[in-house]
Amino acid sequence: MLFNSLQFVLFFPLVTALYFLLPYRLRWLMLLVASCYFYMAFVPIYIVILAGTIVVDYFAGILIEGAKGKNKKYFLIASLVANIGVLAVFKYYNFINENISHLLGWFHQENPIPFLSILLPVGLSFHTFQAMSYTIEVYRGHQKAERHFGIYALYVMFYPQLVAGPIERPQNLLHQFRQKHDFNLDNVVPGLRLMLWGMFKKVVIADRLSIYVSEVFDHPDRYHGLPVIMASIFFAIQIYCDFSGYSDIAIGSARVMGFRLMENFRLPYFATSIKDFWSRWHISLSTWFKDYVYFPLGGNRVGQLKWYRNLMIVFLVSGLWHGANWTFIVWGGLHGTYLVIEAILSRIGISVTSDSGFFKRMTGWFITMVLVVFGWIFFRAQNLDSALALISSAFDFSGNGFGVNVDMGYGESILNKVELMLCFGVVFVLIGLNWLERKKDISAVLGSWSPALRWGMYFALTMGILITANFSSKADFIYFQF
Amino acid sequence: MVKFLIKLTVFVTVVLTVWLVLLFIPSNDYQDRFKMKFEGQCGSMITGSSRALLAMSPDIIDPNGFFADPFLNFAFTQKTSPYGETYYNAIAAKLNSSGNNGIFLVEVNPLALYTGSDSLPEENLILGRLHFFNLNPNPEYVLINSERPLYQLYIKSSKVKSGTVYHMSGWNENTASVDTVLRKQKIAESVVAHEKLFKEWRDPSYRLYWFSRTLELFKTKGKVIIVRVPVRPEMRALEEKYYPGFDQLMDSVATANSALYWNYFRDDQYDFYDIHHMSSESAKRFSSELNRRLVHERILPKQN
Structure with missing residues (x-):
């Protein structure tokens, strides 16, 4: 469902009114049902994919929390592979295949791999990243695994931010579903x-x-x-x-x-400055990449060249996150380059x-x-x-x-x-x-x-x-x- | 909370009232390519695709208003108004309930009578979405089905710049001058696009059924003439290649429904904006030709 639609003009007041009118214990259920309806208004069948990733990450969270030693890491990797796998199939498969075709074309070879005729599920990159942040935070011990399946499903599916963010972190959002919110003009x-x-x-x-x-x-x-x-x-x-x-x-x-x-x-x-721009633009995604890609790579607490490499990696991946097209990769690469140049200029006192x-x-x-x-x-x-x-x-x-x-x-x-x-x-x-x-x-x-x-x-x-x-x-x- | 809800209710009421007023006002002044087709009923009609929309002027065909009036060009586009249940229902809603002195010029072409898959695009377009075809003014059209937001209905200069004159009779007169290079490009693109459609669109069963129903409906209201309008040679070659028996099919449908079939498909004397949309001057000549023939065949009395 689009926010700028007549459907939403009816949906929003109805869901909000129900939320405040219903007893506290039923609110999560109503929000979950409303969120499913909201998502299914686009392409109903794609809720199956969303449900699949919710089930995988729900159990992954519990398994990660209960595991010790290497098993903990394996469960995390399995969860990440499942999430990235869905993205890879729906978002990047045809792009990769197209590039293979081009590559083989240079050698006058035919590409035997078939193309898939599939639509990209709405908001896939957003809710996948939100789900991944949950399992990573449980792995890091910053978040307790959620035992209530409905609450966890709502964390991924909460309709306001389901299809285009903000990409939330479990520490900020999950506990709010257990809070009792009264009608408050503030x-x-x-x-x-x-x-x-x-x-x-x-x-x-x-x-x-x-x-x-x-x-x-x-x-x-x-x-x-x-x-x-x-x-x-x-x-x-x-x-x-x-x-x-x-x-x-x-x-x-x-x-x-x-x-x-x-x-x-x-x-x-x-x-x-470009650095300033990225502290203001799509903050939920920028901080996601900072927390889960940039810092694990060493951030800026490494040698100069490695720092520049880290910046480039983050922005190339960010470009690719936006879409399976070379235009997005170039866009990401450009911003990475801007930041590297800014970092160099800053070292010589120009900032x-x-x-x-x-x-x-x-x-x-x-x-x-x-x-x-x-x-x-x-x-x-x-x-x-x-x-x-x-x-x-x-x-x-x-x-x-x-x-x-x-x-x-x-x-x-x-x-x-x-x-x-x-x-x-x-x-x-x-x-x-x-x-x-x-x-x-x-x-x-x-x-x-x-x-x-x-x-x-x-x-x-x-x-x-x-x-x-x-x-x-x-x-x-x-x-x-x- | 009560105070807040009262404020909110008053605000929403004021906003909606102003909005509704704004929806009704442009109904009197504003025109777009389809709006005049949904205001009031009619006694005579031109139906078909954009070929008919641009090529056939009711005011030129019947200048003295001999036939049951109003005489409306109720043709839209190939996607909007192919013959089918949706178009049939819209036509039935538009027609006056009484009288049998109407004239019905029913434009045909293969894409209006063949389908390629189960999908019927017209169901999600104007004719499929509209509930009220005869309100005058018709705010439902302005709100939901106008192809423009409300503010554009107040910018009259857009009508001047448009290159199309929207006549109250429903005829869209295309006055735009076309750059030769652009036209060549448009023709080439159009040939490719149409050939793709022609390869896929092979099934006439659904549309022919509703086409016959439409002719039956018209028959009760007056004279029915099936018209195949001229097109550019490139388009003609395509239609002849993919639908070689189309004229024979139309002949037999016309005979079965006591209608006439006027075939101008191979008439080379007209000029087109692109592959099949007539220029203003040619549309006027073509409409005059229809008038001449109606008089010649004594369907229309000779004018002074």
Whole structure:
């Protein structure tokens, strides 16, 4: 089920009302059933895969906790293999096979391995990583194995964060399912505010910009110069609004019921360095890689070269996590390279910190944004050829301004000047509210306003959503594909 | 908590009221390619795919309003309105309950009458999703089935820029000028795409059944003429290759249903935006030709 659907408009208040009305002992069951329904609204059969991994990791947790010596490690490895195996089959099998075909093609050989005709289960990478964090934390002794199968299943399946995170840790989430949450306006109001802001970012900003972005990125041969640069900047904003919008709705809808999910975005485009950017962007994934890949590799407590190697490994794997395509691997590789260069520059005293002067911070911000937007070109492009074609044509300014033509089948163009101005308008709204969010979150910002201004803002945001939403089509969240 | 719920209820009520008002207002001014087709009933009809949507103007075919009115172009696209139960139900809902002086120009082509698998794409598109076909204004269409969000319904300049004029008769007049290079590219892409479909779409049983039901329905309301519209030579070659007996099939269906079959498939005098969608000027000429023939065959009285 999509958050930006009429279905969810009915689902959310119903589930929330039931949660508070039901006796405490039945709440986990209701949430689990609701989460199953939420997930099955996409492709019902894929719940079987999810159920399979839940069963494996539930027993793995108990076995790991009870085992001693090497057995403990073997149980962990078995669990990780099962989880990564599912990812490998559904997400990477065809990609690997395709590359084998290319490789054999160079030697004029046919690839005998068949391709699989399967769809990637929604949110597979997210709930697999969340499940893996559970078994790893039990192995490390940071988390007790959960004996209640239903509670464990709910940890993996909790509907707000099931399909696109935040990727939770068991220490933060599991115990909350045993807590009794009463209806509390201190949770309900901030939660609803966050949901409203998240929905606005997705429906009004991300979906507006996606029209322009899709046209340019899907037709790299038709555009050059300003439209390419504009589309790249718009995509940077689109993906931020799309994904942080989803996270806000997830965190907000959980908060209404009294659950606290981890923060996932902290104004990433205010970052003044790439390192700073990654401390603000998709925090739940960045910290996952830091805790379970980067630190086990030695982190930065190793020699200089090994540290750089660790950074590259983490970001290449992170790229691959995003999708089975070379574009994502290049994107990850680029960010790894940025960080290595930043580390080298830092060693010779060139770095930007919060203590740096205004001019230095602005320079750092500008360079960071250019590098990030450049990386997004690879992330969004359909393949490496398209990405390179867009980059090589970005500085050919022989076109006619920003305009793009959206062909609706027989010459119908829907992106006129008014639409383009709307795109810029919603971006300014985003910048304005993000600016206010620097010191406190959106709920606190709205809470500090006078009632008239606050309710006026609620009205403006809600009407903005209703009049820009396209109820005839399903505008998926970008991160669902991962 | 009670105070909060009261506030929330008042807020939701105000928002929904404003929204509903906004849904009704554009119903009077705004047009898109399909909206006018779902406002009120009609007495005469053009049905079929996007070929008919772009090529046949009711106002030119029957300029003096001789046939039962309104005369509506109720054609959509190949995916939206192939002949089947969904299209049949929509047509039945649109037609006036009384009168038998209608004219029904029923455009046919292989993709409107053949299927390739069990899936029926039209069930999930406008005709399958809409519940109210005749409300005027029709907020259900604006809300759920318009292909645009509500704010775009207020940007009238999009209509000017669109390259398509949406006539109240349902005809979509394609006024866009086409770049030659782009057209060549579109034609080449379209040939490949259609050939793929033609190879797969071999089963006429389901659609032919509903096509006959549609003709039977029209027969009770007036004169029925099956029309095969002209296409570009590239498309013609494809259809002749994959459906060589199509004209004979249409002849026999027409005879069985006391309908006429007017076949313009091999008429070479028209210009197209792409592989089979007529340009504005050609659509006007083609509609005039239909008018001329209706007069010639004494279905329509000679005009002054």
